[in-house]
Amino acid sequence: MKIIRHHSSDGSVQYAALQPDGTARQIEGNLFGAHRVTDETVRPGKILAPLQPTAIFCIGLNYRQHAEETNAPIPQYPVLFMKSPGAVQNPGDAIVLPRHLQSDEVDYECELAVVIGKACKNVSKADALDYVLGYTCANDVSARDWQVKRGGSQWCRGKTFDTFAPLGPCLVLKDEIPDPNTLRIRTVLNGVTMQDSNTADMIFDIPTLIEFLSGSTTLLPGTVILTGTPQGVGAARKPPVFLRPGDTVTIEIEQIGALTNPVVAEAASR
Secondary structure, eight states: OEEEEOOOOTTTTEEEEEEETSOOEEEOOTTTTSSEEEEEEEEOOSOSSSSSSSSEEEEESSHHHHHTTOOOOOSSEEEEEEEGGGEOOTTTTTTEEETTTOSSSSSSEEEEEEEEEEOOOSOOOGGGGGGGGEEEEEEEEEEIIIIIITTTOHHHHOSSSTEEEEEEEEEEEEGGGGGGGGGGEEEEEEEEEEEEEEGBBBBSHHHHHHHHHTTTOOOOOOOOOEEESSSSOOGSSSSSOOOOTTTTTEEETTTEEEEEEEEEEEEOOO
């Protein structure tokens, strides 16, 4: 099942299940608890990010070819950083290039996002997918200058500016994707393919990531895990390619869909 989150006709935020004929049916209840798809057909309003995460855990250097292009050693353990839930952006809404804390090196990163459906802690790799609700597309937007040069050796500053976590366009429940490590994943910038890979290139697969992240740590329902990006990022190109106002960037993942966002500059502070 594919689920969208949207503004309904009365302005409230609702969930709906997309049907094979292109229509949508209202969902009642708690997506992370008891819920059901009703017989009521709805006309979705503005499409929103599929959820407002309780936490966003991110994995760096998780594709072999990406580690190679950045001349980074293959990590022994998953490389973890976090984004603020406030960085989430909706499909179709703008990625905003920072100007108050100036960045001229904002990069794209296509990523498969995993949504945790029920609380878990110390989960085994064998049982890890039992705790997954579904999957969506993500763009791990990254200000490389703040990530590398000005971040005090931590990645979070360059990774968690407002709008730096677009998610969408829908949440695909796990029963439609029995093996999430077999999906083609791409970034298209202004009509040009920049990243084109497969989640099979992950160093740590998704069950391994969930086992690692849940170790001595409770993952709450609504936790989003960004699982890393493949080769082809702008910072590794010669010359580098960074996002500019007027650009349009699309993340495409097989069986999920396309997440598209325009790019604008942050308005001047008053």
